[in-house]
Amino acid sequence: MALSQEMNTHSTPVSTNGAIIVDPPRLWRWFGSAIVALIAAWIVYQVFTNAGFEWSVVGEYLFHPSVLGGVLMTLELTVLVMAIGSAIGIAIAVMRMSGDPLLAFVAHSFVWFFRGTPVLIQLVFWYNLATLFPDISVGIPFGGPKFYEISSTIAISSFTAAMLGLGLNEAAYMAEIIRAGLLSVDPGQAEAAKALGYRPAQTFFKIVLPQAMKAIIPPTGNQLIGTLKFTSLASTVALYELMHSVEVIYARTFETVPMLIVAALWYLFLVSILSVLQYFVERHFSRGLRQAVGGH
Structure with a gap:
């Protein structure tokens, strides 16, 4: 009887305030792990066997x-x-x-x-x-004299x-x-x-x-x-x-x-x-x- 009570105590954890803590079922975790492992295995299989990746071209x-x-x-x-x-x-x-x-x-x-x-x-x-601005210039604005001027197509390169x-x-x-x-x-x-x-x-x-x-x-x-x-x-x-x-x-x-x-x-x-x-x-x-x- 004492052994049975001890086993029940270990199998059902009890918190400090006396409430019983029930472990969530592990079935869903096992199922989720199996799905993730299956997807990972499929990805690895595709990477190594799918000719469309053309790994020789990648290496080249x-x-x-x-x-x-x-x-x-x-x-x-x-x-x-x-x-x-x-x-x-x-x-x-x-x-x-x-x-x-x-x-x-x-x-x-x-x-x-x-x-x-x-x-x-x-x-x-x-x-x-x-x-908008064919030329970029430095000078006095609103029609004033320009001290320096350059074409925008030259100044604004791709870089x-x-x-x-x-x-x-x-x-x-x-x-x-x-x-x-x-x-x-x-x-x-x-x-x-x-x-x-x-x-x-x-x-x-x-x-x-x-x-x-x-x-x-x-x-x-x-x-x-x-x-x-x-x-x-x-x-x-x-x-x-x-x-x-x-x-x-x-x-x-x-x-x-x-x-x-x-x-x-x-x-x-x-x-x-x-x-x-x-x-x-x-x-x-x-x-x-x-x-x-x-x-x-």
Whole structure:
């Protein structure tokens, strides 16, 4: 009898408040696991047996010079877009938090416009800027003398259009990320810096921004990864980045699927590298935060 009671006690767990906790039936979990395993097995089978993947073509073009050139262009564009987006984003975030109604309105309008319109439209717009402004000039406006003038078709190349379209769009998102990070810093830090005689610029760059970085870094890492993938849209303006390089090849060879696999493998590789770097950067700032908290 005692043995039976002990077995019942172990088979039916009881919580601390006396309520009986009943384990959910495992049948559905087993069924779900079997379905997932079946789907995974089917995918693996297709990858290794479906001739349509044409893995020999993938291997032939994976390190093709034109594809590698597209990879380098993608990396170059990603770095420049993030640099432009971060620099303009800081300025827009500061303008929104400045307290000046005009600056705040301009900054809010910038974020509203560039976040509200698709990136593809922005790219095509910059690429066709010559339709509105055949020439780009520097001088006194409203009919005044011009000091420098250049044709828009020369000034706005495929690379320039992609850099402007992606960079300004990125700036709108970075502005909100930076603003949120700045708002996470205790206002007393700026007041203390002012009491110590710091100028506003010194307070921002030496006191406020470094503390805000712990909140800015994680979403910025995600934006960097997103920007890397968004560079594929630059193929619409004929920029020879990774996606356009494989498009040129499969337009000639009609081997669409394997060339798309080549692009996907490169994107996966680059995103994996950036994800690892993001992990170490976040860990570095988290360690600094823990040390600061421990010190206090």
